Amino acid sequence: MALKRPYTDSAMRDEDAPRKKRKGFSVGPANLPDGTYRRKAQKIKNDLIQRAKIKKAYAKVKAPEQSGSNEMYRHQEAETSSTQPASLDLHPDRQAMLDRPVPSVNAPRHSKDDTDDISELHRRSRPKRSIYLKDTQMAKQRQLEAEARRMVREEKDRExxxxxxxxxxxxxxxxxxxxxxxxxxxxxxxxxxxxxxxxQ
Known part of the structure; x- marks a missing residue:
């Protein structure tokens, strides 16, 4: 009969044993020859390491701000609850817009002031240029040239x-x-x- 292993507490075992050094991670096969594929794998590995470092640094910076922002949020809530409620008065611009007379159904759509604004807007905004403008011009030119050649050919045939x-x-x-x-x-x-x- 085989001997039983002696009972040891797992916590005791972890403390007594020396910690093993963690191995680094690998990207791609380990036996790649020096060349394009190996350099690509090394580049990917370096990028991953750089991203991990950035994430770690960001987490360190964010942790104090996170706790500070929670305190600021609580402080702002306390301030807003202590201030008086918002008034029911309308903003002056909104009030002026509501005070304008409503145009009737038969009335022209735009007043003279509005048409001035619209014409100014049209002057400022240029018509959208077609992306096929050059192609269409070239096609028209080719079509005119082909028509001229056809007419010359017909004239020669008639002669x-x-x-x-x-x-x-x-x-x-x-x-x-x-x-x-x-x-x-x-x-x-x-x-x-x-x-x-x-x-002559």
């Missing part, structure tokens, strides 16, 4: 078809030089307007 028609000989086999000259003149005018041909 080409008219020129093909004018180059066909008539029934007697003669070329229609009058029609060709009008089309060529129109084409030259368009090129001068576009700036592709210099005026």
């Amino acid at each position: 080409r078809r008219a020129m093909l028609k004018a180059r066909r000989p008539d029934r007697e086999g003669r070329y229609r030089l009058g029609r060709q000259s009008k089309i060529l003149l129109h084409k030259v005018q368009r090129l001068v307007e576009e700036g592709k041909v210099d005026r």
